[in-house]
Every structure is written in structure tokens, then in C-alpha cells.
Amino acid sequence: MDAFCSNCGVALSVDVNFCPQCGKKIKEPGPSTDGMTQARIYFLSFAIPGSGFWYGYQYLKHGGEREKKIGYVAMGITLAAILIGVWSVAAFLNQLSQSLQSVQGIGI
Numbered sequence: 001m002d003a004f005c006s007n008c009g010v011a012l013s014v015d016v017n018f019c020p021q022c023g024k025k026i027k028e029p030g031p032s033t034d035g036m037t038q039a040r041i042y043f044l045s046f047a048i049p050g051s052g053f054w055y056g057y058q059y060l061k062h063g064g065e066r067e068k069k070i071g072y073v074a075m076g077i078t079l080a081a082i083l084i085g086v087w088s089v090a091a092f093l094n095q096l097s098q099s100l101q102s103v104q105g106i107g108i
Helices: 035-047 049-060 065-106
Strands: none
Touching (some): 035 049, 035 065, 049 065
16 A cells, blocks of 8 residues: 545555545556457557557556557557558569560560
8 A cells, every 4th residue: 555545545555546435536547458459459550550559659658568568569560561561562563663664565
């Protein structure tokens, strides 16, 4: 017990988000870290790369070890998705350029 509720004075443990006596909010609860939430975050980080940076920020700012891990993984997946997207577009444009050059070489 390190703190006291500013509303009712009851002793609080450091890990509570709300006072157990009066219900006053002590601190913001951290984001969910369950498996399904992680899977959704990782999927969205890959499918919609910008979302990974937002999720990463949200989880990193809460500071718990598990939250930090989820945040770093979401940002890593986002970076990988962006790199794969850039590589795919570059490969497509290269293939298109080669196809156009071969068509021009035939004289059509």
C-alpha cells in the first residue's frame, strides 16, 4: 500500500485503477493484452500498416513490459508491411517497364 485515495482516504495498492472504496478513478487502465486483442492488432498492423504505429504508441505509453512488447511487435510488423509494399510496387513497375520496352522493340 503506497498511496491513498484523494476522495475517501482509503489505502491503495500501486496496481489499482479505481479506488475499491468509493470508485474514484486513480489512473487510466492500460490497454488489453489478451491473445485475441494481440492477434487483431498484429493483423491490422500488417493489413493497414499505419495502424501499427498508432497501436504501438498506445501500448508503449502505458509502460508495462507486456504492453511495450505488444507495441514494439506492432511497429515491427508495420515496418515489415511497408517494406514489402514498397518492394512489391518496385517489382511491379520494373516488370511493367520491361514489358513496355519489349513491346516497343517489336515495333507495335
